[in-house]
Amino acid sequence: MSLVLHVDAGPWRAHQDLVVSGHQGIVPVAKGNGYGFGLGRLAAEATRMGLDLMAVGTAEEVPALRAAVAGQPGFQGDVVVLTPWRPDDPVADQVLHDPQVITTLSRVADVAAVARAHPGARVILEVLTSMSRYGMRPDEFAEAVAAAGPLEIVGWTIHLPMIGEHLGEATDLATAALAAHRAPLWVSHLSAGDLDRFRRTFDVPVRPRIGTELWLGAHGAMRYLASVQDVHEVTAGQQVGYWQRRAGRRHHHLAVVSGGTANGVAMQAPTAAATLRQVVQTLANGAMEAGRLALSPYSAGGHKLLFAEPPHMQASLLWVPSSVHVGDELEVTMRATTATPDQVILD
Numbered sequence: 223m224s225l226v227l228h229v230d231a232g233p234w235r236a237h238q239d240l241v242v243s244g245h246q247g248i249v250p251v252a253k254g255n256g257y258g259f260g261l262g263r264l265a266a267e268a269t270r271m272g273l274d275l276m277a278v279g280t281a282e283e284v285p286a287l288r289a290a291v292a293g294q295p296g297f298q299g300d301v302v303v304l305t306p307w308r309p310d311d312p313v314a315d316q317v318l319h320d321p322q323v324i325t326t327l328s329r330v331a332d333v334a335a336v337a338r339a340h341p342g343a344r345v346i347l348e349v350l351t352s353m354s355r356y357g358m359r360p361d362e363f364a365e366a367v368a369a370a371g372p373l374e375i376v377g378w379t380i381h382l383p384m385i386g387e388h389l390g391e392a393t394d395l396a397t398a399a400l401a402a403h404r405a406p407l408w409v410s411h412l413s414a415g416d417l418d419r420f421r422r423t424f425d426v427p428v429r430p431r432i433g434t435e436l437w438l439g440a441h442g443a444m445r446y447l448a449s450v451q452d453v454h455e456v457t458a459g460q461q462v463g464y465w466q467r468r469a470g471r472r473h474h475h476l477a478v479v480s481g482g483t484a485n486g487v488a489m490q491a492p493t494a495a496a497t498l499r500q501v502v503q504t505l506a507n508g509a510m511e512a513g514r515l516a517l518s519p520y521s522a523g524g525h526k527l528l529f530a531e532p533p534h535m536q537a538s539l540l541w542v543p544s545s546v547h548v549g550d551e552l553e554v555t556m557r558a559t560t561a562t563p564d565q566v567i568l569d
């Protein structure tokens with residue numbers, strides 16, 4: 223028994239099909255933990271939809287798309303590596319030999335180095351946006367194109383922030399890029415309306431890269447369930463767990479449930495604290511933890527349960543009401559980008 227991601231396959235796939243049909247030239251993004259589904263599963267879905275191209279985060283992730291999963295062949299199409307190439311990375315160098323891999327380049331010096339070592343490689347050139355992450359400035363575009371010489375430039379890439387209005391910025395950058403070299407425009411995080419306007423502005427193909435909306439947009443189609451492995455009756459003051467904490471007066475039942483740090487249980491990212499509600503929530507959680515009480519992501523009967531101690535590698539100890547029994551399945555709230563379920567089951 224384990225921590226299982228149950229996927230309601232019908233609605234999940236119907237949503238994917240809808241997103242794909244609504245975005246001409248879509249580049250499905252599969253990286254990291256595969257948004258909770260695993261990279262192989264996402265590759266199988268892209269294959270199911272007949273897509274000819276996917277994006278991964280790193281060169282290390284390319285083989286995971288190629289591997290067969292659940293009896294289905296791996297992804298056969300082109301794979302774009304989103305993290306820009308850097309010198310002295312043997313894995314990134316290795317995939318440059320693969321004619322079905324497209325490498326991202328974000329510095330003029332790297333364009334020149336790849337052109338020397340791997341003439342004929344397929345690349346996209348990254349443009350620096352207000353993200354201030356990777357990319358070249360407009361005054362470097364012509365130099366980058368000249369340095370690319372023997373490389374096949376399959377596009378320019380523009381990666382925008384999640385919030386704010388960025389159509390103007392994207393349009394300016396694309397205009398400068400196309401003046402240096404005509405190639406398709408690969409964009410991330412333009413809203414649907416902006417994407418429409420962007421497409422109408424330029425007469426080269428536009429390829430929107432989408433992960434979250436594609437894989438996680440079918441709200442309600444995904445459920446994480448953990449099984450209750452054991453329940454122990456405890457007396458007030460009894461010490462339990464690795465940390466031998468004492469049971470509180472209202473804690474009569476200790477449950478051992480599947481799921482722990484290895485699965486990403488209770489993994490939190492620092493919040494952007496964008497709303498007052500998030501700030502208050504962060505403060506409340508901090509206060510609870512200072513009192514050695516921590517709300518777990520497991521729930522029973524619609525109520526979140528308390529951790530008896532921090533989660534273990536593959537199990538967690540929880541205080542539960544008497545209604546919880548061995549064999550029960552508890553709902554777990556997981557963050558999709560840090561969840562590594564033991565199994566993914568398509569129902």
Ligand SMILES: *Cc1c(COP(=O)(O)O)cnc(C)c1O
Nearest residue numbers: 251304381410431432433434435
């Ligand atoms: C991860 C990533 C995406 C996908 O982002 P979502 O918000 O999950 O759709 C798109 N573009 C780039 C460059 C990325 O790294």
